[in-house]
Amino acid sequence: MMTRIFAAAALALGLSAGASALEGDAHAPEKHEWEHNGPFGTYDDHAVQRGFQIYQEVCASCHSMDLMRFRNLGQRGGPFEAEGFPNPNDNPVVMQIAASYQVQDGPNDDGDMFMRPGLPSDAFPAPFENEQQARVSNGGAYPPDLSLIVKARGGGADYIRSLLLGYEEAPEDAHLSPGQYYNAYFEGGAIAMAPPLAEGIVSYADGTEATVEQMAEDVVTFLTWAGDPHMEARKQMGIMVLMYLFIFAILVYLAYRQIWANVKH
Amino acid sequence: MSGPSTYKPSTGIEKWLDSRLPIIRLGYDSFVDFPTPRNLNYWWTFGGILAVFLMIQIISGIVLAMHYVAHEDYAFDSVQRITRDVPFGWLIQSMHANGASFFFVAVYLHMFRGLYYGSYKAPREILWILGVVIYLLMMATAFMGYVLPWGQMSYWGAMVITNLIGALPFVGDAIREWLWGGFSVGQATLNRFFSLHYLLPFVIAGVVGLHIWALHVPGNGNPAGLEIKDPKKDALPFHPYYTVKDGFAIIVYLMVFATFVFYMPGVLGHADNYIEADPLVTPAHIVPEWYFLPFYAILRAVTFDIGPIDAKLGGVLAMFGAIAILFVLPWLDTSKVRSMRYRPLTRWFFIFFVIAALGLGWCGAKNPDDPVPLLGFKFVYLAQFLTLYYFAYFVVILPVLGIIEKPKDRPASIEASVLGNDKS
Numbered sequence: 295m296m297t298r299i300f301a302a303a304a305l306a307l308g309l310s311a312g313a314s315a316l317e318g319d320a321h322a323p324e325k326h327e328w329e330h331n332g333p334f335g336t337y338d339d340h341a342v343q344r345g346f347q348i349y350q351e352v353c354a355s356c357h358s359m360d361l362m363r364f365r366n367l368g369q370r371g372g373p374f375e376a377e378g379f380p381n382p383n384d385n386p387v388v389m390q391i392a393a394s395y396q397v398q399d400g401p402n403d404d405g406d407m408f409m410r411p412g413l414p415s416d417a418f419p420a421p422f423e424n425e426q427q428a429r430v431s432n433g434g435a436y437p438p439d440l441s442l443i444v445k446a447r448g449g450g451a452d453y454i455r456s457l458l459l460g461y462e463e464a465p466e467d468a469h470l471s472p473g474q475y476y477n478a479y480f481e482g483g484a485i486a487m488a489p490p491l492a493e494g495i496v497s498y499a500d501g502t503e504a505t506v507e508q509m510a511e512d513v514v515t516f517l518t519w520a521g522d523p524h525m526e527a528r529k530q531m532g533i534m535v536l537m538y539l540f541i542f543a544i545l546v547y548l549a550y551r552q553i554w555a556n557v558k559h
Numbered sequence: 560m561s562g563p564s565t566y567k568p569s570t571g572i573e574k575w576l577d578s579r580l581p582i583i584r585l586g587y588d589s590f591v592d593f594p595t596p597r598n599l600n601y602w603w604t605f606g607g608i609l610a611v612f613l614m615i616q617i618i619s620g621i622v623l624a625m626h627y628v629a630h631e632d633y634a635f636d637s638v639q640r641i642t643r644d645v646p647f648g649w650l651i652q653s654m655h656a657n658g659a660s661f662f663f664v665a666v667y668l669h670m671f672r673g674l675y676y677g678s679y680k681a682p683r684e685i686l687w688i689l690g691v692v693i694y695l696l697m698m699a700t701a702f703m704g705y706v707l708p709w710g711q712m713s714y715w716g717a718m719v720i721t722n723l724i725g726a727l728p729f730v731g732d733a734i735r736e737w738l739w740g741g742f743s744v745g746q747a748t749l750n751r752f753f754s755l756h757y758l759l760p761f762v763i764a765g766v767v768g769l770h771i772w773a774l775h776v777p778g779n780g781n782p783a784g785l786e787i788k789d790p791k792k793d794a795l796p797f798h799p800y801y802t803v804k805d806g807f808a809i810i811v812y813l814m815v816f817a818t819f820v821f822y823m824p825g826v827l828g829h830a831d832n833y834i835e836a837d838p839l840v841t842p843a844h845i846v847p848e849w850y851f852l853p854f855y856a857i858l859r860a861v862t863f864d865i866g867p868i869d870a871k872l873g874g875v876l877a878m879f880g881a882i883a884i885l886f887v888l889p890w891l892d893t894s895k896v897r898s899m900r901y902r903p904l905t906r907w908f909f910i911f912f913v914i915a916a917l918g919l920g921w922c923g924a925k926n927p928d929d930p931v932p933l934l935g936f937k938f939v940y941l942a943q944f945l946t947l948y949y950f951a952y953f954v955v956i957l958p959v960l961g962i963i964e965k966p967k968d969r970p971a972s973i974e975a976s977v978l979g980n981d982k983s
Contacts, residue, residue: 333822521833528649528653531650535817553800557795
């Protein structure tokens with residue numbers, strides 16, 4: 295609530311430059327109740343796990359996540375954090391996920407590069423060698439890196455979710471080039487990304503029904519976590535700091551009253 | 560204001576030190592026994608708050624510099640690495656980024672305090688000018704600091720601001736290339752901005768020392784705008800009276816700061832700065848950090864040529880003029896009355912000045928061609944009107960009102976103002 299009041303005040307004063315990023319003819323993102331919203335909100339770990347599955351099976355064919363390491367999945371606040379494995383590099387789930395990828399390493403003593411199974415310390419593999427290759431495979435468009443995508447777009451998680459669900463029939467006056475799709479939430483309306491989610495495109499490991507809505511919510515929760523992996527630690531520490539300062543303020547205020555008690559001012 | 564020193568070294572080591580380097584005496588006279596007007600209100604606590612934030616910025620900045628890489632290929636990732644992998648890096652980075660904003664909030668309140676209570680008037684002209692120097696240094700430091708994360712807004716903000724220099728006739732292009740260290744904002748620019756961003760806070764700390772020195776010669780101003788006549792009646796020792804009052808204000812301010820650091824660390828930033836700098840892609844709207852918006856609005860308000868000065872140069876001159884005019888303010892205000900409490904007419908013009916400054920900030924955040932809500936005309940016209948008022952306040956309103964205004968009766972002394980005895 296506090297967050298919203300302050301954010302609203304900041305918006306009203308025109309301080310938040312995010313406001314200007316939302317201008318233009320695109321639809322304003324649809325508000326969604328996220329479990330991680332608010333001063334006490336935490337990530338839904340199961341949603342982050344399912345979202346990671348969506349990323350692996352759908353998004354990762356075009357989008358990189360250069361800032362992510364497999365170990366991040368098992369760190370404090372991560373979706374596969376497990377009791378008994380304070381070092382995420384020892385986490386068996388993380389090791390298994392990493393090992394399911396083949397990663398280039400080297401050079402070895404013979405000067406050759408070689409492939410080996412991934413380790414928790416390895417980065418998420420990128421789908422393309424370089425930007426040129428990515429563009430050539432995507433009709434000239436460059437699929438952005440997703441590590442920070444929720445922070446890097448005005449509207450944040452609401453915007454990404456709206457975008458994923460916002461594909462619709464192009465209106466008469468829309469100018470779409472071949473390989474472009476119409477999305478009312480995208481600035482300009484013409485987006486090169488094909489509608490990425492379709493009913494049953496993945497089958498969730500935990501048995502959740504893979505509706506388009508469900509998948510959008512899960513993958514955005516995962517991306518929000520990826521962009522802000524220490525949010526839970528941040529909010530927990532914030533409560534302690536604010537309580538400490540509040541008690542400190544009361545004590546100092548009482549001292550102030552005491553010291554100034556006999557002074558006219 | 561410091562009278563004869565009342566410091567009495569009590570232990571042997573203090574006596575030994577006092578006859579060689581009387582540094583404890585200096586501290587005692589300046590921050591313990593210093594006679595401070597008894598009528599200071601909470602507007603006088605921002606000096607202490609600013610000192611705290613200078614320290615927060617320097618300490619968090621030194622830690623960040625241990626992990627930051629000033630290279631155009633690695634700078635963006637290194638800042639992300641700090642927030643992701645450095646222990647408590649997310650906290651230190653958030654404190655430093657939001658600390659800049661809170662530093663500016665405090666400095667603006669401190670300056671408005673000075674404008675309202677006439678803190679710039681004799682014998683405090685040098686004190687005021689040193690303050691304006693600190694403010695200028697803060698702006699330079701903040702501007703260069705914002706470039707370091709090397710996001711889109713970092714890069715393009717640097718591009719816009721450095722390009723302003725190019726508007727200077729004859730020498731502009733040469734100076735701009737010299738600042739860049741090349742033919743565009745690039746590796747050389749990033750590296751020198753990092754170097755200067757590390758240097759300038761220590762220069763600020765030095766000027767703050769001078770600022771406090773200049774403060775301690777005439778002593779604090781105060782809401783009544785009167786000097787201390789009898790320290791026994793008009794003043795209180797700084798400690799414990801003002802250490803505890805400043806301390807309370809600092810803690811309350813830190814609570815607001817903590818709310819931002821922990822619960823909305825990105826709300827004052829811009830989404831585009833989470834995209835790595837790309838010289839080939841210009842963001843749709845390039846906006847500076849909020850604390851520069853009023854000056855950005857003044858820059859863009861000049862849309863017409865003035866004689867041989869084209870609109871671009873005119874805007875640059877107006878923007879720098881808006882700060883430069885603060886240096887001569889002590890000689891523009893003709894009134895001998897310090898506090899606007901006793902200036903019934905001027906205080907209304909001051910209140911509108913504050914509104915104009917906030918309004919200019921609003922204009923700076925908006926597209927100049929968009930219509931103003933309710934008013935209907937374009938933002939650029941609002942910015943032009945408010946810019947006109949900004950300058951008129953200093954060069955017309957203050958000089959003229961000082962002569963024609965009849966001030967209210969002032970109390971005879973600070974003590975009398977406190978006791979409510981307003982008749983002299």
